[in-house]
Amino acid sequence: MPVDDPIARLLKAFNDIQNLSPEVEYQFAELCKKIEVKKHQNLQSIGQTCRTIYFVNEGAARIYYYKEDKDVTEYFAFENDLIIRAESLFTGKPSHKAIQTLKDTSFIAIPAPPLFELFDQYHDLERLFRKLLEKSYVETINRLESLQFQTAEERYQTLMTKSPVVVREIPLKHIASYLGITQVSLSRIRATIT
Amino acid sequence: MPVDDPIARLLKAFNDIQNLSPEVEYQFAELCKKIEVKKHQNLQSIGQTCRTIYFVNEGAARIYYYKEDKDVTEYFAFENDLIIRAESLFTGKPSHKAIQTLKDTSFIAIPAPPLFELFDQYHDLERLFRKLLEKSYVETINRLESLQFQTAEERYQTLMTKSPVVVREIPLKHIASYLGITQVSLSRIRATIT
DNA sequence: CTATTCCTTTTACAAATGTTAAATAATCAG
DNA sequence: CTGATTATTTAACATTTGTAAAAGGAATAG
Numbered sequence: 001m002p003v004d005d006p007i008a009r010l011l012k013a014f015n016d017i018q019n020l021s022p023e024v025e026y027q028f029a030e031l032c033k034k035i036e037v038k039k040h041q042n043l044q045s046i047g048q049t050c051r052t053i054y055f056v057n058e059g060a061a062r063i064y065y066y067k068e069d070k071d072v073t074e075y076f077a078f079e080n081d082l083i084i085r086a087e088s089l090f091t092g093k094p095s096h097k098a099i100q101t102l103k104d105t106s107f108i109a110i111p112a113p114p115l116f117e118l119f120d121q122y123h124d125l126e127r128l129f130r131k132l133l134e135k136s137y138v139e140t141i142n143r144l145e146s147l148q149f150q151t152a153e154e155r156y157q158t159l160m161t162k163s164p165v166v167v168r169e170i171p172l173k174h175i176a177s178y179l180g181i182t183q184v185s186l187s188r189i190r191a192t193i194t
Numbered sequence: 195m196p197v198d199d200p201i202a203r204l205l206k207a208f209n210d211i212q213n214l215s216p217e218v219e220y221q222f223a224e225l226c227k228k229i230e231v232k233k234h235q236n237l238q239s240i241g242q243t244c245r246t247i248y249f250v251n252e253g254a255a256r257i258y259y260y261k262e263d264k265d266v267t268e269y270f271a272f273e274n275d276l277i278i279r280a281e282s283l284f285t286g287k288p289s290h291k292a293i294q295t296l297k298d299t300s301f302i303a304i305p306a307p308p309l310f311e312l313f314d315q316y317h318d319l320e321r322l323f324r325k326l327l328e329k330s331y332v333e334t335i336n337r338l339e340s341l342q343f344q345t346a347e348e349r350y351q352t353l354m355t356k357s358p359v360v361v362r363e364i365p366l367k368h369i370a371s372y373l374g375i376t377q378v379s380l381s382r383i384r385a386t387i388t
Numbered sequence: 389c390t391a392t393t394c395c396t397t398t399t400a401c402a403a404a405t406g407t408t409a410a411a412t413a414a415t416c417a418g
Numbered sequence: 419c420t421g422a423t424t425a426t427t428t429a430a431c432a433t434t435t436g437t438a439a440a441a442g443g444a445a446t447a448g
Contacts, residue, residue: 067343074339086335090328123317130324134284137331141280144334145268147341148374149261152435172396180342185435187397346405366426379405381427 006057007032010108013080018128024118028125031114035107043099043107050088050095051112056081059105062174065097073174076102076166082132083107102170152181153189200251201226204302207274212322218312222319225308229301237293237301244282244289245306250275253299256368259291267368270296270360276326277301296364346375347383 007029014020020028034057037043043061044050054061056077063075063085074097077083088095089112119126146155156179160167166175176186201223208214214222228251231237237255238244248255250271257269257279268291271277282289283306313320340349350373354361360369370380 065339070343072343074335074342086328087332090332119321123320126317126320126324127313130320130327133324133327133331134280137327137334138281138284140331140334140338141268144338144341145259147338148268149264149266149371171394177343182436183396184398184437188435191397365424376406377426378407378428382405385427 006034006106006108010055010057010080014128017131018124020124020128021122024122024125027118027122028110028115031110031118033109033111035109037101037105037107039101039103039105041101043101044085044095046096046098047094049092050085052084053089053110053112053115054083054099055108055110056083057106057108060102060169061099061105061107062102062170063097063099064174064177071173071177073178076163076170076174076178078165082136086136102174147180152179152185153193155179156186156189157193200228200300200302203251204249204274208322211325212318214318214322215316218316218319221312221316222304222309225304225312227303227305229303231295231299231301233295233297233299235295237295238279238289240290240292241288243286244279246278247283247304247306247309248277248293249302249304250277251300251302254296254363255293255299255301256296256364257291257293258368258371265367265371267372270357270364270368270372272359276330280330296368341374346373346379347387349373350380350383351387 010032011020011025011029035043035054037059043054044052046065054077056079058079061077061083062073063077063083064071064073066072075083083099085095085097085099087093088097115125115129119129146158150158156175159175159179166178172186172190173183176183179186181189204226205214205219205223229237229248231253237248238246240259248271250273252273255271255277256267257271257277258265258267260266269277277293279289279291279293281287282291309319309323313323340352344352350369353369353373360372366380366384367377370377373380375383
């Protein structure tokens, strides 16, 4: 495999989290499919049940949904980030959320059912995904904490510190809804802190 | 084991999620310790690194922390609910959160390091905890969604529907901070919808 | 290059929520 | 049972955030 092969790169990132045997790596790589999506396209659409796990190889994407006709961004994903519609994937119910690219993006797509079957044979692979889940869970708890008792300005400051790439590259309207405020409000905040 | 043995009861709930062999059940039960805590006591305190996984056997508890001297409730747990300080447990860092009982409560305590060691031997046990983690993760995402773009009144209505036991049994000040508002605000909301 | 579209800011006003303090109501310990 | 403590509500006012509309900037397609 070439060094810049995206699947090889993903496996390298995985091995930092959980050591995988060459056999598991091979079986896992067999499931992976590289997907190229142009900017502003939906990778998965609302109403569909999620059965695929994605990693961003290059580019950026978001999970969003509509709350009373308003576009709300729930999550941003950049290189090597996992992007899944967790509720739908784990419960088997249709998702009211969609995944959309923010620029031309290449993903690695892993169909969940055969992946979950591999878990039976390869304990380490299941452990890897348990650890990825732990990481996502902790991140979500931290965001919850931030939404629960920080002011909008504090949340924006936190985002600028923790994810400067978001503030640099993502349209403000998406950042606003991600922070749980309107874009007008975010503009005001930016005006006062600059 | 008697039918009302709390560990037996927990194992029964576990088997509904993931089938466990008698051997795993035995090994797991060996780790469990029953803990009785009086009302309003801290089970785990702020600053300590979390290395224990708890289940509520009977009673109720909350996870809370201080945000600028204000007591903020992050999570409520009732019978059969898992209660862990996830960030600390999964990262090994000291927690800025504490666990406190809301009434006289009995817990089942499971020390995490030996549990994680059992995962090496018993694949099914790791899978059980992966599934429990999935469930907690989905719940947290749903709460995030609620905090991100629902009004305080909508969040209170949702809570009354989804967890009437919380509204019935928990002091309003804890519910208010759980919803991300002040108790004054919650009182106002209650006055308008009654 | 230009026109169009989309993004961001600004303004003025409305609504929701926070703050502080006081008044009730409920609970608890002795 | 009673006084003390704790919980909840109410009030008045301040602050934050939302809404709608308009104006200015930036990006994009042809």
